[in-house]
Amino acid sequence: MVSGHVLQKIMVAALAVLAAAGIAGAAAIPFFFESQSLYYKFGTDKALLQWGKAAGLVALVLMVYQVLLVSRFSFLEKQVSLKRLFALHKGGGILITLLVVLHPVMILGAEGFVLFPLERRYWPEFLGVFLVFAIPGIAAVSVWRAKLKIAFKPWQALHRIGTPLVTGLAFVHAFYVSETFGFRIPGTGLFLAAAVVLALLARIYIRRLYSRQFKRRQ
Amino acid sequence: MKRILFVLVTGAFLAAATAPSWAKEWQLDMSHSVVKFGVTHIFSTVYGTFSDYEAEIRFDPERLDQSSFDFTVRVKSINTGVGKRDNHLRSADFFDAAAYPVMRFQSAKITHKGGKNYVVTGVMTLKKTAVNMDIPFVFHGIAPSPFNKRQAVAGFDTEFTLDRLAFGVGSGKFYDMGVVGKEVDVTISVEATNGG
Secondary structure, three states, X not given: OOOHHHXXXXXXXXXXXXXXXXXXXXXHHHHHOOOHHXXXXXXXXXXXXXXXXXXXXXXXXXXXXXXXHOOOOHHHHXXXXXXXXXXXXXXXHHHHHHHHHHHHHHHHHHOOOOOOOOOHHHHHHHHHHHHHHXXXXXXXXXXXXXXXXXXXXXXXXXXXXXXXXXXXXXXXXXXXHOHHHHOHHHHHHHHHHHHHHHHHHHHHHHHHHHHHHHHHHO | OHHHHHHHHHHHHHHHHHOOOOXXXXXXXXXXXXXXXXXXXXXXXXXXXXXXXXXXXXXXXXXXXXXXXXXXXXXXXXXOOOHHHHHHHHOOOXXXXXXXXXXXXXXXXXXXXXXXXXXXXXXXXXXXXXXXXXXXXXXXXXXXXOOOOOEEEEEEEEEEEXXXXXXXXXXXXXXXXXXXXXXXXXXXXXXXXXXX
């Protein structure tokens, strides 16, 4: 019989492997499932566009992991420790910010920095522009909260609203900005990732609701 | 003082009487005009429009020597129905809209070819290239507007072909690959109004 402790270690290892596979899979999408915009790019421009898309997709996958890290799974907290989970969450946020900033720079660079005109049909791109400011904004406020003299409770409340919002919007942006997710494999992957996020968020909110009720009863 | 005033008023009348009577100036009716193009993509034809353009139209079939067309199209307004393709067309691979925001046709001469058919000769400027062109067009005539009797409406139609590579719209890479044709069929239909 496998003991509970060993089983938890196996689960953490499996999660780590899955996480690495998720990142590798996301990064591979622009190379294996080329959108039509890539047909017309060559050399450096093509590389910029592919890696720029990969940066955005990896950032999206990391955003899913951020939700997992704050989901308070007891086996994760026992095996990895709350301190390390927090460090991973913080490091993940910084990495997401870097990728989110890099993503449009590379994509626009491939197009010679031609900006999209203010037309309704470019709403997925403009949603992306919003996220380019919102995500680093959330990260900056979180990292420099003390320096900005923001109390923990209001920051936490805002963080709990802002992060699921930008994660949801990032999925919408990814789905509508490119025809890549019209392919079956990336499309299924995106919907699975969105389902995982929704399930994790639902679990978090239900847990919070129960814990509040439990506190009230005490 | 009276003498000076008399001289000034008389001079003004004489100037008005001897001034050339210019051909009518027409205002473009953007709601009922179109600048359209078609270019082959492997086998099919991709159609698109430019939505931002302006024209100075002076036209009188009786005074062709005083008639002229000055057409300016803002290339940023290109729309082929696919946002990403349009942005690619705006890029340096094609129009380089940031460096060359407009294309322009300025007429030098208009010739009547019989019936409703005319030819306008002028300079087409696109990116760095200016080319002399003869563009045939149909002048449908002038009619009072059915909506406003004090307003006159004139109609013009033209179809011509441009070699995009001659204007540096693309390096020829996509043409050599057999993807994007070099001949671009341009259709312009204009309704213009005067008075009212």
